[in-house]
Amino acid sequence: RVTGVPPQVIPGHEARSVEALCWAAGERLFGAGLGGDITEYDLARLRAARPVDGCGGPIWSMAANSSGSQLAIGCEDGSVKLFQVVPGGIQFERNLDRRKGRILCLSWHPSDTHIAAGSIDALRVFNVCSGQTVQRIMVNYHVQKVKRECIVWSIAFLSSGTVVTSDSFGRVQFWDWERGTLLESHTVSTSAVLSLAVSEEEDSIVVGTSTGATYQFQLLPVKMGSLEKRWVRTKPFQHHTHDVRAVAHSSTALISGGLDAQLVIRPLMEKVQKKGYDAVLRKFTFPHRRLVSCARKARLLLFQFSQHLELWRLGSTDETGKDGEVLPLRRMPEHLLQLKSKGPEHIYCSCVSPCGTWVAYSTASRFHLYRVQYEGDGVSIKKVPKVPKLLLPAYQLQFSSDSSSLFVAAARGSVHVLQLLEPGGCKHLHTFQPPSGSPEAVYLLASSADGHWLAAVGGDWAIHTYNLKCFKHHCAVPTYSCAVTALAVHPVTNNLVIAYSDQQLFEFSIPEKQYTAWSRMVQNCGLHKVWLERDSPITHIAFNPKNPSHILLHDTYMFCVLDKSLPLPDDSALLMNQSTLKQLPETARQRQLHAFKICKKFQPLLFADLLDENCLVMVERPIMDIKTQLPLPIQQKKFGT
């Protein structure tokens, strides 16, 4: 089931690009890249672990056999190496027959007896037992007058003995490996076909091209009831603007990802039984993580990039205006500082304190805390020395609302509390642990405004609340079957508002250790259908201190003010009714009001927070900004002439 579970992110490393990923031995994930290492990822702690050198130069491809007990890697030097997957790591087993030419793709035969490897101008089939090359097929042979080399970008070995290749000439070809003959050839595109994936039943193939189009091939009977079947190119999809570097074929959907930084899940309508979440095209462009943090009192924004942080002071204005007007600024926004992270590792999380004087960030192996001092217009920054040695990495950082302490979410469900000391020091106060223990790391934190409560969500989606005054575990919120995407503690009532990945909203009173009446009412009535069918999760929750019944929610495509005092809309009502309400006279408007006030003006919305009673900060990240940083897509004329 494809759900909107917020993806867990393993922080990257500058020197270790990932060229190939595969699952092996159950739930173990391996990655290999041009760095030449094979890395296993620790999924519980979300970090890379135990890199093993492949000893064959850059690794272009990796594939696990059907049982997951062996890994094969294809290297720059043309060698195919086998590794045994053993508990706690991998072990080099043997080299297969080595020829010149980098191995760009690999595929195991489902019976694990043979491996097909794609190289430049050729594909080879190895016998795993003997390690010998048993077949070598020149793919370029059938194209005359072409001097260019033909790169086999992707390969798949079907159980029938058919080898499917996709190459840089835009062809998808089907070969009989034993005879070395071409069975079928489909020219899909004028540019390269980069990726290929086969369904489990081997009756459907999805390929991705460098023009951003993906195509489906299906094995269909030529005539009704006859046994003769043929591969037919059926559906084309154009969801990407750039190279489609990776595709996957699940039983109900085609999944593709590419250079344009989008992940697209295209459901196969004929396989989906009922209309619902699965039956809708999903496009993921933005991470469902908080990359922006806001110092409300100091009016600062901290932006997290993969290897640096930027601190900005917001501009301000004295003017007021009507809806839709752009007001002139009294003070321009100001770039205060840029903080570069040392080392090749990527920044995993960062935070700025509400008063703006503390900035903290963490990479996979290090934790940094800085003291920022403002002297008039100038800014000086000082690293806090001797930060306590913690179990790293930190998965989430959160300052308390009075900026006196920092909460660090760590592995095994633990949360560290650091006390910040003036001028520029810190002390480890306490470590919270869930009473029953947890193998998963904490990935979301929320603290109450009065400094009394802390809520933490772990990878097992259990929410624990802690009492900060007496450093005690307070209670656990009843577990729910979906992942938590955002949570926050109400500043007045100390109610914990929780948003789940299935778009459900809960309100849990921490002092009373139970769901509030409103939350029970929401569960009884049910939320609006349109609300539940949205596909991007709520990424941030904020409150309006002036009006305690208002909850501010946002996801990538909308901003919503949830007014608890108003009735919930039923399915027949219009959910997005702001524009229609505007046209109605005041009296009629009252009758049409419901709890959800949705604004879709800001898209895509990265962050929204309330600075003070009448000031809201929104951070947009226009898609064009991202696209301009991407390499140029393949130029195609509109009519393909």
Next chain:
Amino acid sequence: MVAPAALRVVRCGGSTLHGARACLGPSSGGQRRFSPSRYLLCASGDFVKMYSVATEETLRLMGGHADLVTGIQLNPHNHMQLYSSSLDGSIKLWDFMDGIPIKTFTVGSKLLALYTLASSEDSVFVVIPKSGERDTYQLVSVKLTKAAGQDLEAKELLVVLDGVDASPKRIAFGREGEYVAAVKEVNLQVYFFKRKQLNRFSVSAAKTKSGNNHFTCIACHPTEDCIATGHADGKIRLWRNFYHKKEYTFSTLHWHHDTVMDLAFSMEGTSLLSGGVESVLVLWHNESDCQKDFLPRLGSAIEYISVSPDGALCCTLHTDNRITIINSNLRFSKSIQGLIKSTDVKTGLVVDPRTKALVLNGEPGHLQFYCLQSDQQLFSLDILQRQYIHQAGLNQADLVKVAFSAQGKWLATVEEREEVTDPELQLKLWFYDEETQSFKLNTRINMPHEDHITDMCFRDMDELEDDSLILVTAGRDCVFKVWVMVEDTDPEAQQRVSWSCDFVGSYHNYQATNCCFSEDGSLLAVSFEETVTVWDSVTWDLKCTFCHPPGKIRNICFGRLTCSKYLIGATDNGFLCCWNLLSCALEWSAHLNILVLQPDPLSEYIAAVSWLSKESSLFVFKPNEPRPIYIQRNLCKEKIQLAAFVPRDEPETIGSEKYLWLRRSQLFFLTDTQELMTLSTKSLEERLTPSSKQLAVEESLPMTPFSLLLGKHRRQQSQEDIDLGKLVVCNKHEQDSPAVKELLHTPAHVLPSASFLCPIFINSLLISKENKSAEEVADEVEMESEKTDDDSDEERDVTEMEQEDTSPVELLGKMTCKLSKSQEKELRKIRKMDYSWISAF
């Protein structure tokens, strides 16, 4: 000849060739060795036309349907037979090699499309309107009874699919008749005959940027389970796995930018042909988006595509009434051009005096010369000489006026670009070059008038010299201009003469609307809105004016021959006026809303077509009599826009006094739906006989060993006749003796046995003593042979005996005249012996 009761309005020639997909006939067995003769059959109006693929000639015109032919299909069990369906509710089975209707099945309701299947022995499929509901149609199978007789009732109807589209392109039968697929709007339905299962699919109805994706046409793969559908947005979808309601799948081919008009699979199914308004035939190989071939510049939008049963040829039918025959390697082969129906005939119907062809707007910017007799385009003259761009809303120059001089030596054309502020005008004068047999541009005049040219005419003076030729143009800029030829003084000039303006006349600053010369050319009548002015064509003095307020003058013409003193004018407030030029007074007037006023150039008759309460009526009158000679009310339901008298080659014998006006010329008219019609006194069968039956036989006479032998024999004979040098008994009659003809021209399968034919044949070769008696005998023989066709074999002996007795026979050859009595007797004996051994076979 018995005069028929009334004149009939006949849709003549020029009917659209693209009422239905054409059928490419088979190459007929025995003839293939000598000539790869093949036939192209297509529905054309009420007729089915048969063309020879090799020569592009019309071989046969098969008439018999009383309404539009909507579908033709070869009989899948006998490729020499053809089924045709018509709106008159009948299906006819033809032997198209002979043009004989074999059977007529009456279904009853309108038939909109016809399909045949090899797998269904005795039924065909037709689309009929659903009874009781408007605009809903159903596909039914009609059981064709095997009963004897020509006219049969076919009442056994079985509904196959409901809610289908009326267009024949939107239903197709799949591989081996396993299923039938029909599309309508955004829905596709597939019915499997064996499983009795109906699957429905649909595409999203949402309108996209590139237009809607309604289905427009459908074709089924001949050997695989694959359906190709064309869409209004130019996409082609290939459907597979459609026997699963859910797991069906389709792929898309996209090249056309506009509606896909028709699709056809090649015979093997390896390639798919598609066509649309782009006038490009696209050949898709292996259903792949990347492998395609094009045959561009086919002239006009492709309406239908059909492929011959052996796959060697395909043909496309175009919107401009043209058939293009294309080789299987996508090479243009032949084209058959009918009357091009341009959207707006601005030039009017003009008759070329030289060829007697009808001249009117053809392709954009071209003038077509259309031969009425052969129903084919003679040639197309490029007037504009500019590239035409197919794009909606583009303002392009077009040909608006045409005039021929009396002898057809000069041609004047006016082209204009429709623009509100200042129209772009060009007057061109063309000279007929005898050497090249075509018109050559002589003079081009830019902006001859400040505003649109409303009328143009040459001075029709047959006897006068060439340089007295005068052209008059009337314009909306309130003047008429007289153009004359002048000697070109420039030594560099390539031609002797050129045209220039001689006189500009105007009248009270009114717009000039019509102009017309009297028969002798001495007077010019120009109408200025409400007034008709008459000018002396020598001095250009205004002679007199006539008017009939408050109506503006719509048409004017002079009377001819005995009535040349009259001037006729029609006004737009519904009056037809006749003025006497001698007395300058109104002779008579009639209250008629005349749209078209057309004088016959060869007689004094004038035809006027009126439009009143949604029907057109025809009035024929002589100017000197206020009473019309002939009135036909309700000529047709459509508005008649244009009319023309076309002189007959030889005057026709007209029985009735009433139709005397049709003796010298024939009246053709064009309705606003671009239908060319004529009036005929003859009944349908009569009209057909000469052209369809006789011609076809002569043209398609095959070169067989037998005909070669006969031809040799004949040549010898005629040579000998000459050698003899003296007047012998004329043998001509035996060469075209009906018996021989019968023998040669009747198809083999309907001929009686050889033993029966032999005496007739030999008899026909013999010479009787008297010319006259031989003819009589021949007639008799023919009659008898007809009789015996129907009779049983027993009677054969009797007829033979009769022939023996009655025919005084002699041997042919050079001995003819020298035979003695004894020899004659001997010969008779030999002949008697003949029969016995032949009949043994």
